[in-house]
Amino acid sequence: MKHLLNYSVCQPLCELPRGGEGLKDIGCDGIELFVLFERVPQEYRCFSPSVHLPFAIDWYSGWTGRADTEEFDEDNVRYVMFGRDREEIADNIRSAIAYASEIEPAYAVLHASNTNLDEVMFREQTDNSREILGGFCEMMNQTVAGFRGNEPPVKLAFENLWWPGLKLLDRWEYEFMASRLEFDNWGFCLDTGHMMNTLPDAYEEQTCVDRLLEIFERYPDDMKERIGTVHLHASTSAGYRNSFEPRERPPGETMQETISRSYPHIKMIDQHKPFSSGGCRLLIDELSPDFVTHEMMGSSTEDTISDFIRQRSHFEDRESDSRRCL
16 A cells, blocks of 8 residues: 655645655655646656546536636636536546546546535535536546547546535445446545545544444445545534535626635635544555545645644554564
8 A cells, every 4th residue: 555645736846855755754655646737747757656637616517508608718617617518628638637647647536526606605505416426427438438448548536525426425326437437447536534524523533433434334345446545634624514604606706706715615624634543544444445645735835744744654553563574
């Protein structure tokens, strides 16, 4: 199992330990690199065994044609809805996958959920997960159909969120996707913090660990086999989620203004804290992924690395025992 740190092509390598050469010194096997709709810069490639593809916060509005896409320029629309229509959406995602595949990563993460920007400040949204997952499978089938052999050139790891779509709370989601996707080179990236954001009683860490273990234990074996990577972090945001005041989108507010207004709210929900105890190892033991990305979101790279070291330390004694047995 490899331990990775989340990083972005928008962050300079000089902020990493010894420009990336010192990652091993902190127990890090590389970076899961967040990429854009363009070629990965050469200097990042030797440190990036995996990638995180760009995400669009409300791709479903673009896919179903319910949004006014004219308020965006060609670049901005990709990061809100992936594109203005189905063909452009599929082309843009396909380009991102193709560029990422050039560095031959073990997998490429892609969010498989969606928030309706009109309802981003609501506790419950009118879109349901089955409709969103159905649209996502359609979108991915059209995207992948443009590759040779109707298979993506890199394994796609679909990530859960707390918004409608993939939440990974029940086996039906896996069975639904397995029946709808028309290609085989895919799996799951299970995000522990995002799953915690679905729990109404996620007030403290141990409760969250117990609840997640109950969910994992219900997974069938073939579903667990699809989980090749885990985004590991804690989010105990139930207090905020159960108390914030829902707000409608003001009339005349552009989608870009809505996104800017919603990010502080999203950050209050999705905390990306390091686990404070070794309970996180139980989650990893239950899933046995090939990769664990310690997905930290400090206010600076220095804070992110400190949080990585703190959470990574929960695995050190067990790995030392394993080395002594060799």
